[in-house]
Amino acid sequence: MYYGGRQLSPDIATEFRPIYWSDGTVKLLDQTLLPLEEVWLELDDYRSVVSAIKEMRIRGAPAIGVAGAYAVALAAGEAMESDPSGFVRALDEAAGEIRDARPTGANLDWAVERMMRAARDSQPGEDVVAGLGAEAQRIQDEDVLANHTMSRYGADLIPADSAVLTHCNAGALATGGYGTALGVIQTAWTAGKISRVFATETRPFMQGARLTAWELIQADIDATLIPDSSAGQLMRRGAVDAVIVGADRIAGNGDVANKIGTYSLAVLADANGVPMYVAAPTTTVDMRISTGDDIPIEERPAKEVTHLKGVRIPPKGIAISNTAFDVTPHRYVTAIVTEMGVVRHPYEEGLKRIMDAQRG
Numbered sequence: 001m002y003y004g005g006r007q008l009s010p011d012i013a014t015e016f017r018p019i020y021w022s023d024g025t026v027k028l029l030d031q032t033l034l035p036l037e038e039v040w041l042e043l044d045d046y047r048s049v050v051s052a053i054k055e056m057r058i059r060g061a062p063a064i065g066v067a068g069a070y071a072v073a074l075a076a077g078e079a080m081e082s083d084p085s086g087f088v089r090a091l092d093e094a095a096g097e098i099r100d101a102r103p104t105g106a107n108l109d110w111a112v113e114r115m116m117r118a119a120r121d122s123q124p125g126e127d128v129v130a131g132l133g134a135e136a137q138r139i140q141d142e143d144v145l146a147n148h149t150m151s152r153y154g155a156d157l158i159p160a161d162s163a164v165l166t167h168c169n170a171g172a173l174a175t176g177g178y179g180t181a182l183g184v185i186q187t188a189w190t191a192g193k194i195s196r197v198f199a200t201e202t203r204p205f206m207q208g209a210r211l212t213a214w215e216l217i218q219a220d221i222d223a224t225l226i227p228d229s230s231a232g233q234l235m236r237r238g239a240v241d242a243v244i245v246g247a248d249r250i251a252g253n254g255d256v257a258n259k260i261g262t263y264s265l266a267v268l269a270d271a272n273g274v275p276m277y278v279a280a281p282t283t284t285v286d287m288r289i290s291t292g293d294d295i296p297i298e299e300r301p302a303k304e305v306t307h308l309k310g311v312r313i314p315p316k317g318i319a320i321s322n323t324a325f326d327v328t329p330h331r332y333v334t335a336i337v338t339e340m341g342v343v344r345h346p347y348e349e350g351l352k353r354i355m356d357a358q359r360g
Contacts, residue, residue, distance in 0.1 A: 015144070016218075017177040019058060019066055021137055024077060026070045030057045031173055035214040046075035046094055053101040053108075056205065060174020061248040061284055062143050065107030069136035071098045072115035077129045087128075091119060103296040104257055104325050106249040106286040111139055143176030146281040146339035147183045154184030154244070154279050154337040158193045162241040165198040165231060168259035169211040170246030170279065180246040180279040182215060184337065189221050197223040198240065200231060202259060204305045204322065228261055235272040243269045247280035247336075254330030254347025255292025260323055266332035275334040282338050282358045285351055292327035300324045 019028040026043045032055065033039050041057065043049050049071035052058050058067050075094035079087045099112050118135045122128045158164065164185060168174075171182030179186070188194045197216060202208035209225055216223040226234065234240050243265055249257040256262070256278050269276040289295055302320035306312055314320075336343045336351070340358050343350035 015177050016172050017140070017144070018063055018173045019070070019140070019176075021070055021073070021133060021140075024074075024133065026067070026074065028052060028058050028067065029173070031059060031211060032057050034173075034210055044074065045078060046071040046098065049074060050098055050101045059207070060169065060246070061105030061107045062147075062175040062180070062281060063173065064102060064105055065111035065283060066136070066140045066143060066176045068098050068101070068108045069111040069115050069139045070133075072112055072119075073129070073132040073136045076119065076132045080129055088119075091116070102298060104248050104298045105284070107281075107283045110283050111136075114139065140176040143281060143283070144178055146283075147175055147178040147180055149339040150180065150279055150281065150337050151178065151183035151187040153339075153342050154181075154277065155188040155191055155193065157275075157277060157335065157337070157342065158184075158188040158242060160193050161195050162188070162193060163196040163198065163239055164188075164194055164242045164244050165200070165234065165240045165265070166212065166243070167200045167208065167228075167245050167262055167265055168202045169207040169215070171212060171215040173211050173215060174246060179215070180281070181244045181277075182212065184244055184277070184279050186219055186221065189219070195222070197221055198231075198234060199223055199225050200228045200261065200265075201225065202261065203228055205300075207259065231265055232268045232272075235268055235274050240269075240272075240274055242275050242277060244277045244279060247278050247284050248325060249289070249295050250278070250280060250285045250336065250351070251289045251292045251295060252285075252287045252348060252351060253291050254333060254336060254343075254345075254351060255295070256328045256330070256333060256336075257292060257295045257297070257325050258328065260326050263326040263328045263332075266328045270332050276328075276332055277335050277337060278328075278333055279337040282340055282355060285338070285355060287351065287355055292329065295325075295327055297327070298324040 030039045079090035171179035199212045200208045247256045247258050266276045300322040305322045330347050340354035
């Protein structure tokens with residue numbers, strides 16, 4: 001496996017990944033069943049991948065981007081098999097469906113556009129379908145290496161003997177592999193810099209309780225699961241030295257869209273003098289969007305709030321709001337950690353600098 005001309009180390013290449021490509025089939029771990037069941041789905045048509053994204057069987061902005069790339073590769077194979085003469089039109093239509101699967105994360109649109117650019121740039125006589133499959137695998141490999149690189153940068157920010165708090169799930173499950181915020185935590189833990197991790201439940205979909213807790217146990221990291229509402233009390237008592245989260249989209253001014261509840265944590269961290277770090281690859285940075293006010297925010301089905309394991313909790317007739325993400329203004333963000341380095345205020349300048357450098 002290669003990234004930017006560099007071969008991935010054997011350790012990185014063989015690490016756990018929540019999704020991969022095998023002989024024209026997408027295989028992904030169904031995250032809706034974790035931690036009670038570990039079930040791998042095998043999907044051989046792009047609409048099944050789109051459904052898996054919408055149903056959060058795979059989730060996390062970088063992982064959704066990888067899934068979207070594989071969905072384009074599947075769509076290319078389906079289009080070529082059904083009507084080679086209409087290949088371009090059919091692939092464009094499929095790309096639109098894939099892009100629309102979930103609107104908030106930047107990585108999905110970025111990955112689909114890169115795949116479509118690869119399709120447009122293919123030369124006559126090339127095996128376009130095979131080429132797109134290889135391109136999607138490169139996208140995943142690049143994400144894995146980017147996560148390792150940013151995790152080293154992020155770990156440098158953590159003082160010795162720190163207790164850190166994280167929200168939602170930003171580990172290997174949410175990415176191509178290794179993770180963003182949890183990648184930073186794992187790297188710092190391995191270096192002996194972290195003494196304890198607090199993970200929020202992350203209501204209503206319980207990504208923290210189900211997924212982050214599962215990943216922390218797998219990594220043998222000393223961790224405590226807490227109700228979302230108890231984070232402020234922990235900070236007031238001085239029990240938290242840093243908050244580390246991932247991101248679904250970062251605007252050009254440094255405003256951050258992430259799982260609902262992140263804004264509340266950022267305000268609490270600011271009030272208690274706790275640094276708030278955001279770890280995300282440059283594929284999550286969207287310089288086309290100037291502020292967080294322009295980031296599309298997804299509304300999820302009401303049933304995610306009303307039901308727990310198929311059992312309705314609130315009475316019928318109550319109105320339900322299930323906004324999936326919130327936007328944290330950049331003034332509450334201490335630093336943004338990417339594979340291109342750490343960015344601090346003023347974010348407009350810093351993000352532009354790393355994005356220009358990333359493009360070469």
